Amino acid sequence: MSGANGVTETREPMLELDEIHVYYGNIAAVKGLSLTVYPGEIVTLIGSNGAGKSTTLRAISGLLPVRRGTVTFQGRKLNGVADHEVVRRGIAHSPEGRRIFPKMTVDENLDMGAFLRKDKEGIAEDREMILELFPRLRERISQKAGTMSGGEQQMLAVGRAMMARPQLLLLDEPSMGLAPVLVDVIFETIVRIREQGTTVLLVEQNALAALEVADRAYVLESGSLKLHGPADELAEDQEIVSAYLGG
Amino acid sequence: MAATATSVVVPATIDRKAVFQRYATYAILFGVVVWLGVNLIHAPAQFFSAGAEGLNNGMLYALIALGYTLVYGIIELINFAHGDLFMLGALFSGFLLTTVMGQTTSTLLGWVLLLVTLVATMAFCGGVNVTLEFVAYRRLRRAPKLAPLITAVGMSFILQFIGLKWNGSTPQQWPTILPEGSFGFGGFEVDYSLLAVVAVTVPVLLLLKWVVTSTRQGKAMRAVAQDQDAARLMGVNVNRTISFTFLIGGALAGTAGVMYQQVVGTTAYNLGYQMGLIAFTSAVLGGIGNISGAVLGGLLIGVIQGFNDGLPYGFHQKWSQTVVFTILILLMVFKPEGLLGRPTTEKV
Numbered sequence: 001m002s003g004a005n006g007v008t009e010t011r012e013p014m015l016e017l018d019e020i021h022v023y024y025g026n027i028a029a030v031k032g033l034s035l036t037v038y039p040g041e042i043v044t045l046i047g048s049n050g051a052g053k054s055t056t057l058r059a060i061s062g063l064l065p066v067r068r069g070t071v072t073f074q075g076r077k078l079n080g081v082a083d084h085e086v087v088r089r090g091i092a093h094s095p096e097g098r099r100i101f102p103k104m105t106v107d108e109n110l111d112m113g114a115f116l117r118k119d120k121e122g123i124a125e126d127r128e129m130i131l132e133l134f135p136r137l138r139e140r141i142s143q144k145a146g147t148m149s150g151g152e153q154q155m156l157a158v159g160r161a162m163m164a165r166p167q168l169l170l171l172d173e174p175s176m177g178l179a180p181v182l183v184d185v186i187f188e189t190i191v192r193i194r195e196q197g198t199t200v201l202l203v204e205q206n207a208l209a210a211l212e213v214a215d216r217a218y219v220l221e222s223g224s225l226k227l228h229g230p231a232d233e234l235a236e237d238q239e240i241v242s243a244y245l246g247g
Numbered sequence: 248m249a250a251t252a253t254s255v256v257v258p259a260t261i262d263r264k265a266v267f268q269r270y271a272t273y274a275i276l277f278g279v280v281v282w283l284g285v286n287l288i289h290a291p292a293q294f295f296s297a298g299a300e301g302l303n304n305g306m307l308y309a310l311i312a313l314g315y316t317l318v319y320g321i322i323e324l325i326n327f328a329h330g331d332l333f334m335l336g337a338l339f340s341g342f343l344l345t346t347v348m349g350q351t352t353s354t355l356l357g358w359v360l361l362l363v364t365l366v367a368t369m370a371f372c373g374g375v376n377v378t379l380e381f382v383a384y385r386r387l388r389r390a391p392k393l394a395p396l397i398t399a400v401g402m403s404f405i406l407q408f409i410g411l412k413w414n415g416s417t418p419q420q421w422p423t424i425l426p427e428g429s430f431g432f433g434g435f436e437v438d439y440s441l442l443a444v445v446a447v448t449v450p451v452l453l454l455l456k457w458v459v460t461s462t463r464q465g466k467a468m469r470a471v472a473q474d475q476d477a478a479r480l481m482g483v484n485v486n487r488t489i490s491f492t493f494l495i496g497g498a499l500a501g502t503a504g505v506m507y508q509q510v511v512g513t514t515a516y517n518l519g520y521q522m523g524l525i526a527f528t529s530a531v532l533g534g535i536g537n538i539s540g541a542v543l544g545g546l547l548i549g550v551i552q553g554f555n556d557g558l559p560y561g562f563h564q565k566w567s568q569t570v571v572f573t574i575l576i577l578l579m580v581f582k583p584e585g586l587l588g589r590p591t592t593e594k595v
Contacts, residue, residue, distance in 0.1 A: 112478075160481075
């Protein structure tokens, strides 16, 4: 956690994006983005609306094709890997807008998170761990997910992604639309998830909160990298805060 | 005072409409009960045989309706070719059991081979349905909704013409291996064929229920139906899941095909059009995309049709379709989401 830079630079990167270009139809949403995530880090991707943050995550998990450039995860290329195979490689994605299965119960949703896993004991363990992390989900365990509040759905979305026991967790706007109290809960949980050994790549509009928990940050502007560096330094730079972070 | 006056008037107008709707519903239900009651008292034997006949047809409608509803539930496509798939199933059943295996009477061997035919026809129709999806619908997955819809109409014509070549342009009679006649209890007669249809349909429906609720593929189906991208993120192979759904829908149409060919005994190349339209109506009546709804809708329409056609005081057969579609129109006006369908409440 401390001294994440310097030390991490010498380690093998977990995820490496090299000059990737991602398109929606003919419109380039991400233009030549390079980014590295080291094991054990919390890295945040910040920037204004439409900067290409969610697009980057969707490209990593294979929901969008990478037109140019390479995505490497744990030394293996991810380009061209089928979307449903990405989670098998160890990347789980809690998408923008939560996207829980509304007609399934909380329990069934968590179960879907472990869809590819066969180790029954491990699944039960992780389920228990997630219910410890989010006691609200335990109270709602047999409720249809679509009938829960936005905050509860967000917890479920994060918990469901955790059920894959990923090495890398992609979190897209986990604080969106939540009451301030719940925002704190979510960010505390992100720190605890990392303590359990999961690396986190976090996309946030709430940049200041994201910088508080992250080790390093990348600032995106219209699909390109604007700057990157240690999160605490970025958070202290008043010029950067007012220009890019709306602080 | 003015404020209270308006606040009283506004809900009153809303109430009046709701109250009217409720009493209209009661009046219709009351009329139906009186109609059934009069018939039951006047001709109890006819009442029960008409009901049994209706139940018989209703189970076939339910089996076909499931194919519409499963496919709609997962890719929001009304597969117009589905009725014609049922028709091909009926032809395949007759071809296999009678032409190839030469079974024309009710023997033990006949029953065993009927079971073989059932499984083979399920596989045949499932295979045809998967092929249709793979060849015609898959590449239109991201196209505007109208494109796959029109393609489905085209597929319907293709299957009908295959049926026309195979069956001939005139209806064809098949021998049945189901025993003729009926058995009586308490003065009422029930055809043996109803027993056969129940004996096949009920286990098939239970099997479907088990597949959808308890197996991995069933979970994948429900996940894809609710959110395709989220399902992908969980590691669900969406293409394979959609193929699986078409396989199941086709197998159910095949089951209905075998039953129809054995119970009714007459096949025609345009059989799928008539049966498919009523089965589709059943799926809509129950709430399209809802599995229990399709079964309920099919049984309801079958029984209503049976009563209408068979009761002494009814509109009789020539009004059969009019009655069915009138019910559909009334339901669409008062409860457009269908009997068991729910208005979607998904949060974004």
